[in-house]
Amino acid sequence: MAKVFIYPVNSLILADLVERFGHKPLAVMNQVREKVTNISLDSPPVNITPEDPKVGLRYAAVEVPAGVRGRMSLIGPLIEDAEAAIIVEAPPVNFGCVGCNRTNELMRYLVRSKDIPILELRYPDSEENAPEFVYKIKAFLESLPREEEK
Amino acid sequence: MTDVKQEEITKVIVISSDKVLPVDAAMKIYESEFPVTVKETCFGLIVTGPTEDVLMVTEEIRKLDKNHIFVKDRGFPAGDERRCRASRGGGPRPGFHFLREEVRMLPAIGDALDELEAKGPVKESPTKKDKLKVSELERIIEAELAR
Numbered sequence: 001m002a003k004v005f006i007y008p009v010n011s012l013i014l015a016d017l018v019e020r021f022g023h024k025p026l027a028v029m030n031q032v033r034e035k036v037t038n039i040s041l042d043s044p045p046v047n048i049t050p051e052d053p054k055v056g057l058r059y060a061a062v063e064v065p066a067g068v069r070g071r072m073s074l075i076g077p078l079i080e081d082a083e084a085a086i087i088v089e090a091p092p093v094n095f096g097c098v099g100c101n102r103t104n105e106l107m108r109y110l111v112r113s114k115d116i117p118i119l120e121l122r123y124p125d126s127e128e129n130a131p132e133f134v135y136k137i138k139a140f141l142e143s144l145p146r147e148e149e150k
Numbered sequence: 151m152t153d154v155k156q157e158e159i160t161k162v163i164v165i166s167s168d169k170v171l172p173v174d175a176a177m178k179i180y181e182s183e184f185p186v187t188v189k190e191t192c193f194g195l196i197v198t199g200p201t202e203d204v205l206m207v208t209e210e211i212r213k214l215d216k217n218h219i220f221v222k223d224r225g226f227p228a229g230d231e232r233r234c235r236a237s238r239g240g241g242p243r244p245g246f247h248f249l250r251e252e253v254r255m256l257p258a259i260g261d262a263l264d265e266l267e268a269k270g271p272v273k274e275s276p277t278k279k280d281k282l283k284v285s286e287l288e289r290i291i292e293a294e295l296a297r
Contacts (some may be wrong), residue, residue, distance in 0.1 A: 032225030136249035
């Protein structure tokens with residue numbers, strides 16, 4: 001079971017397909033859960049702890065807008081854990097907490113600069129393209145090593 | 151704020167099936183004896199509870215129509231005051247817009263999964279278009295010039 005980073009980080013379709021084909025999706029929802037249940041933050045990454053900017057500084061310099069560092073404090077550790085990645089270009093909706101384009105660029109850059117298998121494809125803009133989208137994801141996920149869970 | 155135990159997780163179950171309605175899935179969970187909290191929504195269910203129970207419940211629900219029921223994790227528990235529309239004065243909750251966009255694509259994704267299941271192993275799509283390789287282009291040019 002490989003840990004697969006997905007972009008968009010909160011995608012239902014990607015998270016489901018990764019889990020369906022036997023791997024672990026690294027989605028931002030799990031990071032959010034830890035913050036809202038253990039530390040009782042109201043709305044991460046809008047609310048952050050004093051430790052979060054330090055985590056964010058590992059990925060973005062201090063001159064970079066605080067929002068990027070706040071978001072990277074959630075997403076950066078996921079990229080570090082990733083053993084594979086699926087990046088979907090041009091998703092239909094990208095706003096709110098996942099709508100920061102600078103964060104998304106940085107995120108994709110960090111993933112691409114890691115030496116891991118990456119699948120990059122476009123979001124299906126019509127129903128005709130959906131089968132190919134699913135086939136490619138399945139083929140990619142089946143090509144990943146299925147190690148025993150530690 | 152809702153108190154949640156550390157080991158509890160929440161899953162969003164999105165139902166895009168012709169055979170199963172959210173209420174059917176909810177009834178199945180009520181009939182089972184899993185100690186989970188279920189919230190029925192317009193797109194499916196939100197299930198909160200101990201990790202093992204939630205995983206078993208989602209597997210059971212998925213079996214109802216496995217290619218047309220989709221599951222993802224959720225950060226906030228079901229009915230959490232920080233996200234629940236009842237306490238936020240209405241309006242779509244954060245994250246709803248993205249979910250709505252993806253829900254539109256789910257019937258096509260479900261059909262593709264059905265097709266995959268029927269066909270078996272993944273094959274290259276016949277409509278796949280690749281870039282023309284340089285060697286191939288050279289071969290075509292040479293063939294044209296040789297006429």
